[in-house]
Amino acid sequence: MKKALTIILGAMLMLVVSACNQTAEPVEKDGKTETTKKEQDLTLEEVYKKVEEANKDIKSFESNITMNQKVDAGGEKQEIKSDMAMEFIMEPMTLHQKMTMSIGEEKQELDAYLTKDGFYVYEPNQKTWLKLPSELSSQILQMSEGQTNPSEQLNQLKQFVDDFEFKQDEKSYILTLKASGEKFDQFLKDNVKATMPPDMQDEAAMSDVTFNQVDYELFIDKETFYLTALNMVTDMDTDVNGQKMNMNLDMKSTYSNYNKVESIEVPKEALENAQEVNLNEMGGQ
Template sequence: MKKIISIILGGFMILMLAACGQTAEPVKTEAESKNAVSAGKEQANKEKESKLTLEEVFKKTEEANKDINSFASQMNMKQNIEVSGEKQEFQSDIEMEFILEPMALHQKMTMSLAGEKQEVDAYLTKEGFYMYEPNEKMWFKLPEEFSTQILQMSEGQTNPSGQLEQLKEFVDEFEFQQDDKNFILTLKASGEKFDQFLKDNVKNVLPAEMQADNMMGDMKFNEVKYELHIDKETFYLNTLNMVLDTDTQIEDEKMNMKIDMQSTYSNYNKVENIEIPKEALENAQEIN
């Protein structure tokens, strides 16, 4: 069971765009779908349509990412986990502020499990990883090696430019659309090629001691879907939605995990400082 929990907590890489030569198809609103659009409105909509290809959006997004040093995000995630016939449902609501250089994170999370809510207020900086547990009304400091591992993993994922290049091989899998404000990229992928790619990326975000092949188990991706909304003006990521369905065989136990995540991103380069509260630094109880 420890290996199962470790893989759940390890998380999955956030994937980004790929390059392609097609332009984005406009997305019709529900009202437009039900009613014929007037000639004047149709012309106005056409004027808002971008002629950029997916390859051009990819390049502009890659350039914009290089200038990002901070952002905020909100995430809602539902997880359904079944292990050997036993089912558990998790509901997580997360608010986060993130600075890349030097790396710092402030995260407030509310997680619901079996009708019970657990709240966590966490800070992660070069000074360490501190968490406030409201039920205990106490601050805790996690071991230095733990915070170091998380910092290393986070620093490897914060700049998506490296992942952009990797996804070029899946260019034919993308659906490319647009609305008035966003380019909309949708990826539904399956097959052995994509399956191995995801396994490799999950493996890369885990701590070193968990990267052995036998720790990954016999992982199978039943469904993978990413929907990304890229701002037409700034080329920053506005929305990332993900659906994931996996089967894994670990220690003679079969685990099925379904994840449905919706997240939004904002305040790019406006998060200027994240400091661990003085109360935490002075009173935190260190745990192993």
């Protein structure tokens, strides 16, 4: 399992060189600055230290994610919209996820639990609980945590800490990063690979990928120093079997209720009635 929230910024602090004395520029609203002089004097290093201290005892949180993905493959366009609500416990890694996904006029809803009892998914169209094979659990954990865990995103970006723009408004410190270009190319490819199952992490598969735009925006609460939001926009081109494809993803995430998720339990109905899915019958999908 990847690093937990308790070590979000430990390594990042060692990389703060020129940025460590940088104070956050206030964000103006209607021509007025909403921050006090004391808040403006906090440097990026000081903010990181406060975040590190605040996150030492985090054990759980909730996350809401909205994703809008547009795909253009050889002139054939498709739009996929997803809304996810998650409860997340760090140790042991446990989650409950409710998702609604729309592809064109088609809509699908899923309700999923991943606990010590296994991975269970409710498919409302068929009104059926499914239990996924245990060999898929680690892959699902890897992909889920990479997409939902705010510490993982920060940890991945630590090497570019000096490239962040550091600002603030009345409630939050705001870190933004434009990560497109040659400097970030390998990092972005590695980041995409890390969210894939191991058997799909082929270096050759990423050779035809070009990132046109990758923007990050992170919000840190001034009172608690918890991460409260993470927004990301990605635009990339690739080649699939000789066909050019463009993919644009706009993802907005919020994080809340830190340490308030005490337990996540699979419903009794799922434990008693779930149909076990055979990996061979799935055709390896």
